Amino acid sequence: MNAGVRFTGVGKRFGEHWVFRDLSLSLPPGGTTAIVGESGCGKTTFLQLVNGVLRPSEGRVEVFGADVPREGIESFRRRIGYAVQGAGLFPHMTVRENVTLLARLERWSREAVDARLEELLDEMGLDAGLSGHYPVQLSGGQQQRVGLCRALMLRPDMLLLDEPFSAVDPITRESLYDQFLHAREHEGVDTLLVTHDMAEAVRLSAHLVILGPGGVHQSGATEDVLAHPTDDYVARLLATRARPS
Amino acid sequence: MKRLAPAVCVCVALAAAGEPLVVASKDFNESYILGEIMAQLLESDGFEVERRFGLGGTLICYEALRTGEIDLYAEYTGTLATAILRRPDRSGVDALNEALAQEGLTLLPGFGFNNTYALAVPRTLALARGLETISGLVDHADLRIAVSHEFLEREDGWPGLSSAYGFDRFVDGIEHGLAYQALEEGTIDLTDAYSTDGELVRYDLVVLRDDRGFFPRYLAAPLVRADLPERAKERLRTVAATLDDAAMQALNASVLFDDASFAEAAAGYLEGIGIAGDRSGSELWPQLWRNTLRHLELTVMALVPATVVGIGLGLLVFRVAWLARSVVYATGLLQTIPSIALLAFMIPLFGIGVTPAIVALFLYSLLPIVRNTVTALSTIDPVLQRVSLAMGLTRAQRLRHVFVPLATPSMLAGIRTAAVISIGTATLAAFIGAGGLGDPIVTGLALNDHGLILQGALPAALLAIFTEFALEGLERLLSPRHLRAAGV
Numbered sequence: 001m002n003a004g005v006r007f008t009g010v011g012k013r014f015g016e017h018w019v020f021r022d023l024s025l026s027l028p029p030g031g032t033t034a035i036v037g038e039s040g041c042g043k044t045t046f047l048q049l050v051n052g053v054l055r056p057s058e059g060r061v062e063v064f065g066a067d068v069p070r071e072g073i074e075s076f077r078r079r080i081g082y083a084v085q086g087a088g089l090f091p092h093m094t095v096r097e098n099v100t101l102l103a104r105l106e107r108w109s110r111e112a113v114d115a116r117l118e119e120l121l122d123e124m125g126l127d128a129g130l131s132g133h134y135p136v137q138l139s140g141g142q143q144q145r146v147g148l149c150r151a152l153m154l155r156p157d158m159l160l161l162d163e164p165f166s167a168v169d170p171i172t173r174e175s176l177y178d179q180f181l182h183a184r185e186h187e188g189v190d191t192l193l194v195t196h197d198m199a200e201a202v203r204l205s206a207h208l209v210i211l212g213p214g215g216v217h218q219s220g221a222t223e224d225v226l227a228h229p230t231d232d233y234v235a236r237l238l239a240t241r242a243r244p245s
Numbered sequence: 246m247k248r249l250a251p252a253v254c255v256c257v258a259l260a261a262a263g264e265p266l267v268v269a270s271k272d273f274n275e276s277y278i279l280g281e282i283m284a285q286l287l288e289s290d291g292f293e294v295e296r297r298f299g300l301g302g303t304l305i306c307y308e309a310l311r312t313g314e315i316d317l318y319a320e321y322t323g324t325l326a327t328a329i330l331r332r333p334d335r336s337g338v339d340a341l342n343e344a345l346a347q348e349g350l351t352l353l354p355g356f357g358f359n360n361t362y363a364l365a366v367p368r369t370l371a372l373a374r375g376l377e378t379i380s381g382l383v384d385h386a387d388l389r390i391a392v393s394h395e396f397l398e399r400e401d402g403w404p405g406l407s408s409a410y411g412f413d414r415f416v417d418g419i420e421h422g423l424a425y426q427a428l429e430e431g432t433i434d435l436t437d438a439y440s441t442d443g444e445l446v447r448y449d450l451v452v453l454r455d456d457r458g459f460f461p462r463y464l465a466a467p468l469v470r471a472d473l474p475e476r477a478k479e480r481l482r483t484v485a486a487t488l489d490d491a492a493m494q495a496l497n498a499s500v501l502f503d504d505a506s507f508a509e510a511a512a513g514y515l516e517g518i519g520i521a522g523d524r525s526g527s528e529l530w531p532q533l534w535r536n537t538l539r540h541l542e543l544t545v546m547a548l549v550p551a552t553v554v555g556i557g558l559g560l561l562v563f564r565v566a567w568l569a570r571s572v573v574y575a576t577g578l579l580q581t582i583p584s585i586a587l588l589a590f591m592i593p594l595f596g597i598g599v600t601p602a603i604v605a606l607f608l609y610s611l612l613p614i615v616r617n618t619v620t621a622l623s624t625i626d627p628v629l630q631r632v633s634l635a636m637g638l639t640r641a642q643r644l645r646h647v648f649v650p651l652a653t654p655s656m657l658a659g660i661r662t663a664a665v666i667s668i669g670t671a672t673l674a675a676f677i678g679a680g681g682l683g684d685p686i687v688t689g690l691a692l693n694d695h696g697l698i699l700q701g702a703l704p705a706a707l708l709a710i711f712t713e714f715a716l717e718g719l720e721r722l723l724s725p726r727h728l729r730a731a732g733v
Contacts, residue, residue, distance in 0.1 A: 084631070
């Protein structure tokens with residue numbers, strides 16, 4: 001499956017403030033790519049340009065080999081799963097309702113919905129008995145898993161993860177990583193992960209994009225970046241990996 | 246909302262029943278009695294009559310008559326000439342009728358009394374001094390005179406009177422309510438009054454004859470629509486010139502001081518001139534029930550559309566911050582208009598009665614509903630807003646599945662506030678003839694009768710409390726399940 005995300009001379013500004021300018025990069029298909037950078041360097045903006053929640057102020061964003069569409073943006077977005085820090089579950093819906101909302105709107109049969117739900121809960125190591133629970137009745141780690149299930153429900157062609165592991169405690173995070181790697185393997189979905197956590201990026205992804213002041217500092221296979229940081233900024237970010245966790 | 250449908254049907258059915266003659270009165274004692282006399286007179290001749298008593302003032306009555314909301318009420322020639330036709334010089338019945346004909350109205354022959362300004366002195370004093378006329382005052386410069394502040398200022402009060410009678414003396418001002426007591430205690434000897442005040446009987450006062458004809462004449466007469474059935478007009482003419490000032494004073498006094506009901510006073514008078522009256526009046530419970538139903542009708546008919554419009558408006562504008570602010574301000578502005586003024590503004594547009602009251606209550610109900618809707622929708626967690634967009638929900642699906650369910654508790658709270666405000670404000674609707682629990686309050690105010698005021702105020706308060714609880718229950722029933730699951 002070709003995620004095919006290509007940015008060509010992309011800039012984004014809010015009012016007078018440019019988040020970044022002249023960003024060009026092409027993400028390789030397959031596997032997981034991590035976009036790593038300090039807070040405020042535009043990681044979340046980057047993701048929202050991919051799914052068309054934001055539009056570039058200049059330049060061109062191509063996904064799945066074509067410009068992000070203006071017509072039919074909803075069906076385009078449904079090809080892209082989206083999970084965020086803190087999970088963002090709808091508090092008035094049960095686990096089942098949260099995960100299966102899109103499938104039900106797409107008029108899947110009840111059997112197909114239930115089968116997929118069961119499969120996902122199992123993949124993410126969630127007890128099927130939780131499906132009637134409300135988010136408020138779940139732990140932070142459980143909520144994060146449900147958020148990932150929801151993002152994967154429609155078997156998307158691409159998964160966008162906006163720091164989905166950063167709001168949970170370190171021990172839970174470890175098991176979440178395992179679960180995620182397992183699920184990603186099983187689902188075979190190309191994944192774009194943004195994080196400020198270099199250790200997490202290295203742990204989960206085959207490809208790294210180092211985003212910093214002035215745009216992309218380095219992009220390449222994870223081992224290559226680790227072995228040959230191109231500048232001080234990248235080296236400093238790599239060093240943060242050593243922190244105890 | 247489905248549950249309210251039967252209530253709405255009942256109310257609409259009640260409002261649409263029959264085509265009786267509508268007899269109205271203003272919101273003071275004498276007007277109620279005259280209204281009751283005319284109503285019983287017509288009823289005794291087989292007409293079906295609807296009483297729309299206690300309307301808030303001359304303009305409301307007149308406007309209602311002109312637009313056909315009511316069919317007749319008792320008016321005074323002086324009032325018609327000055328306040329309505331604005332021709333104080335043309336207060337004769339024929340001149341008035343000429344002007345009224347253009348509006349499709351007719352002033353029938355008067356009841357016989359003249360309720361005008363008068364100067365009153367204790368009977369004992371009048372006898373002792375041989376005082377009968379106003380001009381006679383010239384010879385009694387030692388009398389202590391105190392008149393109401395308004396009378397002291399008005400051109401047709403003391404200043405005009407002084408020049409007409411050639412008085413050259415100083416008089417004090419006094420609060421009208423205190424003047425009678427001051428007369429009784431002997432601290433003053435003379436004050437101004439209305440010539441048919443019940444107090445004249447109660448305090449044993451006599452009115453000095455206006456021998457130079459200074460005071461304008463306020464002859465009371467039935468003012469009716471010209472298209473009233475001829476037989477009804479004929480019937481009303483039978484009481485022409487049967488009530489003099491003293492008789493009217495006595496009727497007023499019997500209601501004010503002897504606890505007679507308007508119906509009893511009217512029936513007593515009619516029997517006196519050989520016409521069968523009806524003393525029963527309205528019985529407490531059926532009357533209370535009717536008032537309560539009408540009150541509910543007003544509230545529900547205002548609240549249901551206000552809910553639909555308020556929530557709809559909120560959904561339409563909440564995304565655009567400046568628009569949402571403007572709408573909330575605009576509805577807030579409506580709320581700052583005093584309720585009685587808002588009701589009065591409605592009259593030129595919708596006449597009197599139920600419709601303008603419902604429109605006014607509707608406008609009042611909008612603010613809490615719009616504001617709560619807009620606030621709830623625009624303060625939904627930005628993360629949920631972003632997620633719902635990013636996952637590919639359409640605009641309608643976001644509203645339906647995310648925004649509206651999350652805003653529901655707040656919207657319901659807005660409806661609850663609006664309902665309670667409406668129930669309270671609806672009591673004022675009686676001033677424009679919409680009936681409801683305000684009716685006994687308005688009558689009670691005219692009579693200074695606390696029991697009567699409570700007959701409206703208590704049920705209205707209970708209704709508000711009951712509504713509060715009922716809607717709170719409904720709110721709990723409709724509140725998102727996760728809040729209950731969490732035991733919040």
